[in-house]
Amino acid sequence: MLAIVSGAPRALEGRSLMGDQLTVEIAAEAGPWIARAGEDVFDLLVLCGMSVDDQQAIVNGFHANRRWRLVPVLYVANDDSPGLAIPGTFRPEIDGIARGRLETPQVQKRIVELARDGIGSAELVVAGPFELDPLRGKLRLADLEVTLTEREAEILAILLAQPNRTVSSTEIIERGWGTGADARYLQILRRHVSNIRRKLQRTAAARSVRTVRGSGYRFDVKLAG
Structure with missing residues (x-):
C-alpha cells in the first residue's frame, strides 16, 4: 500500500512492513507518486495528516490514471x-x-481491513470510448455513467473484451454462469441483455448491443448516430 503522510520526517519515508506482512511505502509528498501513477499501482492508498481539500486534490491526481480509480482510499x-x-x-x-495517525491502532486496523479487500490489480475493460468498471458495475461514456447489476456487468465485460465481434450465447453463459447453455439460461441471458439495452436507451450507446440472430451478441463501439 501507499501512505502519504503530510509532514512525515525524512527518516520515516521509504518501504516498511506492517502487521499481516503488508508492505507500505511511506511518503511525505504525493507529487512524485502521482507523476508515475501509470507505472505503480497499489492495493490501498492511505492519506494522513492533511486537510480534506488536500486529500481530495491528491485523489483526483491519482484518478487521472484509470487503474487508480479501482484502488480503495483510507x-x-x-x-x-x-x-x-x-x-x-x-x-x-x-x-x-x-x-488518528498512521501508527494509531484503530487506523492500522482499518488499513488491514481495507488492504485485504484491495483491488489495485483489477482492470477496467476499455473499448473505444467505453470504460467498464466490472467490480462496481459502472459503464462510463464521456461524462455519462450507467449503473449495472453484477450479472449485467459480467455480460458487458465479455462483450467489450471482444469489441465489434460476435460472442456466442453459449460462450457468454459458460463464462458468466459456469454452466451449459440450455433453454432456461438462454432465456435468462436474453432478459439481462434486454435490461442492459433499456439502461443504455437514452445514451449514445443505445444501439451498441447487437443481436446476431442464431449466434449471439456483439458490442459495437461505434457511437450510434
Missing part, C-alpha cells in the same frame, strides 16, 4: 480535527475513513 483525519469531514471524493462502497 482518509485519515487528525485527532484534533473538529468533527469528521467527508471528502467529496469518498466512495462508501470501497473507501474508508478513520481518525
